[in-house]
Amino acid sequence: MTEPLIRIQDIHKSFAKVEVLSGISMDVAKGEVVCVIGxxxxxxxxxxxxxxxxxxxxxxxxxxxxxEVHDPKLDKLALRRxxxxxxxxxxxxxxxxxxxxxxMAPVHVLKQDKKEVEARARxxxxxxxxxxxxxxxxxxxSGGQQQRVAIARSLAMQPEVxxxxxxTAALDPETVKEVLLAIRELAExxxxxxIVTHEMGFAxxxxxxxxxxxxxxxxxxxxxxEFFSGAKDPRTRQFLSQIL
Amino acid sequence: MLLPFRLAxxxxxxxxxxxxxxxxxxxxxALSVGAAEAQTSAGQPGILATIWKWTPLLAQGFALNxxxxxxxxxxxxxxxxxxxxxxxxxxxxxxxxxxxxxxxFRNSPWLVLLFYCMLLLPFEVNIAxxxxxxxxxxxxxVGLSLPVMANMSELVRGAIRSIPAGQWEAADALAFSxxxxxxxxxxxxxVKRMTPPWMNLYAILTVATPLCSVVGVSEAMTLTRDALASxxxxxxxxxxxLYLLAAFFVYCYPIARATQALEKKFAVK
Ligand SMILES: Nc1ncnc2c1ncn2[C@@H]1O[C@H](COP(=O)(O)OP(=O)(O)OP(=O)(O)O)[C@@H](O)[C@H]1O
Ligand SMILES: [Mg+2]
Numbered sequence: 001m002t003e004p005l006i007r008i009q010d011i012h013k014s015f016a017k018v019e020v021l022s023g024i025s026m027d028v029a030k031g032e033v034v035c036v037i038g039x040x041x042x043x044x045x046x047x048x049x050x051x052x053x054x055x056x057x058x059x060x061x062x063x064x065x066x067x068e069v070h071d072p073k074l075d076k077l078a079l080r081r082x083x084x085x086x087x088x089x090x091x092x093x094x095x096x097x098x099x100x101x102x103x104m105a106p107v108h109v110l111k112q113d114k115k116e117v118e119a120r121a122r123x124x125x126x127x128x129x130x131x132x133x134x135x136x137x138x139x140x141x142s143g144g145q146q147q148r149v150a151i152a153r154s155l156a157m158q159p160e161v162x163x164x165x166x167x168t169a170a171l172d173p174e175t176v177k178e179v180l181l182a183i184r185e186l187a188e189x190x191x192x193x194x195i196v197t198h199e200m201g202f203a204x205x206x207x208x209x210x211x212x213x214x215x216x217x218x219x220x221x222x223x224x225x226e227f228f229s230g231a232k233d234p235r236t237r238q239f240l241s242q243i244l
Numbered sequence: 245m246l247l248p249f250r251l252a253x254x255x256x257x258x259x260x261x262x263x264x265x266x267x268x269x270x271x272x273x274a275l276s277v278g279a280a281e282a283q284t285s286a287g288q289p290g291i292l293a294t295i296w297k298w299t300p301l302l303a304q305g306f307a308l309n310x311x312x313x314x315x316x317x318x319x320x321x322x323x324x325x326x327x328x329x330x331x332x333x334x335x336x337x338x339x340x341x342x343x344x345x346x347x348x349f350r351n352s353p354w355l356v357l358l359f360y361c362m363l364l365l366p367f368e369v370n371i372a373x374x375x376x377x378x379x380x381x382x383x384x385x386v387g388l389s390l391p392v393m394a395n396m397s398e399l400v401r402g403a404i405r406s407i408p409a410g411q412w413e414a415a416d417a418l419a420f421s422x423x424x425x426x427x428x429x430x431x432x433x434x435v436k437r438m439t440p441p442w443m444n445l446y447a448i449l450t451v452a453t454p455l456c457s458v459v460g461v462s463e464a465m466t467l468t469r470d471a472l473a474s475x476x477x478x479x480x481x482x483x484x485x486l487y488l489l490a491a492f493f494v495y496c497y498p499i500a501r502a503t504q505a506l507e508k509k510f511a512v513k
Contacts, residue, residue, distance in 0.1 A: 084417070093415075
């Protein structure tokens with residue numbers, strides 16, 4: 001079997017003596033889509049933030065594409081251009097237009113040619129179905145539109161992995177669909193994705209593997225069919241019965 | 245039987261509080277001129293005529309107040325912005341040092357700082373063999389720019405901290421360096437937030453410029469006192485100082501209005 005693109009092994013993380021991650025392990029193969037579900041506060045966001053080194057871990061190891069993420073000598077730029085991340089609150093830069101938001105990092109971080117980046121950025125905006133909104137400011141866009149710009153902004157760095165942290169949680173039901181559609185298309189194109197979500201229907205359809213976390217550990221995991229119909233652990237069952 | 249009586253509905257204020265204050269000032273000025281006129285003995289020139297006579301000189305002094313305010317604001321802003329940025333530095337000595345400087349000058353009385361600058365700065369400097377004198381008004385400008393710098397530093401620090409953490413996080417995830425995040429993402433967003441309080445700071449500085457008269461600078465306050473001394477007429481005292489007050493009001497009120505308008509505009513967005 002080939003080496004997984006992301007290998008997480010027994011990671012631990014505490015914030016001020018409170019252990020948030022207590023030994024999590026998972027492998028994500030290239031092109032695979034995994035969904036992480038679990039109750040609030042179970043450490044899902046922290047897990048994603050560890051993968052792109054926004055949060056340092058206390059113990060364990062995370063290897064992304066052969067790179068140890070928590071090696072002190074790690075080139076963070078090299079890691080982060082490989083790992084894109086989209087947040088619940090979009091976090092677009094409000095003083096820049098949609099197009100500028102998408103272009104900024106490739107131009108200033110990767111120092112790529114501005115013309116090339118612009119062509120690519122326009123393509124990405126079209127891909128997330130926002131043609132015509134290039135010169136709108138984030139404040140002029142709906143939540144769903146902003147979130148799609150955020151996805152395009154991440155993709156502009158041409159990452160190998162995308163992390164999605166409850167990207168539809170702040171949206172109204174109407175606009176959830178358009179964002180999920182954008183993610184689905186990405187997954188179908190073979191993008192490796194780690195998705196934290198509360199959209200169970202979406203997870204069931206899109207995931208190759210579903211992980212259920214509670215209090216910093218993975219309680220249960222498996223392919224979606226088995227996971228959703230035959231959960232064994234009482235905690236998983238209780239969570240699923242509440243949310244479905 | 246008592247009829248229920250209706251309370252008169254308070255009328256919509258025609259003038260904003262500041263405008264009413266200004267109006268009061270004008271009324272007060274008119275009243276004081278009238279009162280002083282009544283005390284004027286026969287044969288002496290009228291109060292208004294006397295004030296008019298001194299106006300060109302007072303205007304010159306007032307121009308110096310404005311010049312001091314511009315210059316102190318420029319120096320204070322130019323020094324305060326980097327000082328404020330240092331306050332969020334990751335290097336503890338730099339952060340601590342800039343914090344101390346900021347707190348020190350923010351909590352010192354302006355007048356004390358003025359005296360210190362008058363005493364400590366030399367009255368002339370030697371630049372490449374040329375003796376260049378430093379006039380008192382320049383020294384007092386430096387003195388006033390110190391508290392402006394400290395207040396500016398706090399404004400910058402507060403504005404940076406008011407930007408949501410998500411902005412830093414998103415930029416981090418896109419591999420921007422800390423310096424790039426600060427200059428390209430955080431500070432541009434701060435400019436808008438800082439403009440109204442910055443204008444407010446300018447208005448406060450302007451009304452503080454008459455402090456320079458205490459250290460002997462010939463600005464409007466000093467010249468008003470000189471004029472009064474040479475006239476030696478007690479009844480002139482009140483109208484003359486009210487005249488000076490009105491001059492400051494006329495200059496600062498539009499700034500206050502513009503500040504309010506900007507605040508409102510930014511709050512909507
Ligand atoms: N930077 C931090 N400092 C201190 N505590 C933190 C920090 N980040 C997260 N925590 C704590 O860690 C715990 C797990 O947080 P995390 O955000 O990973 O949970 P989550 O599973 O994503 O929850 P949610 O579904 O609400 O987003 C929470 O109790 C939170 O308060
Ligand atoms: Mg979360």
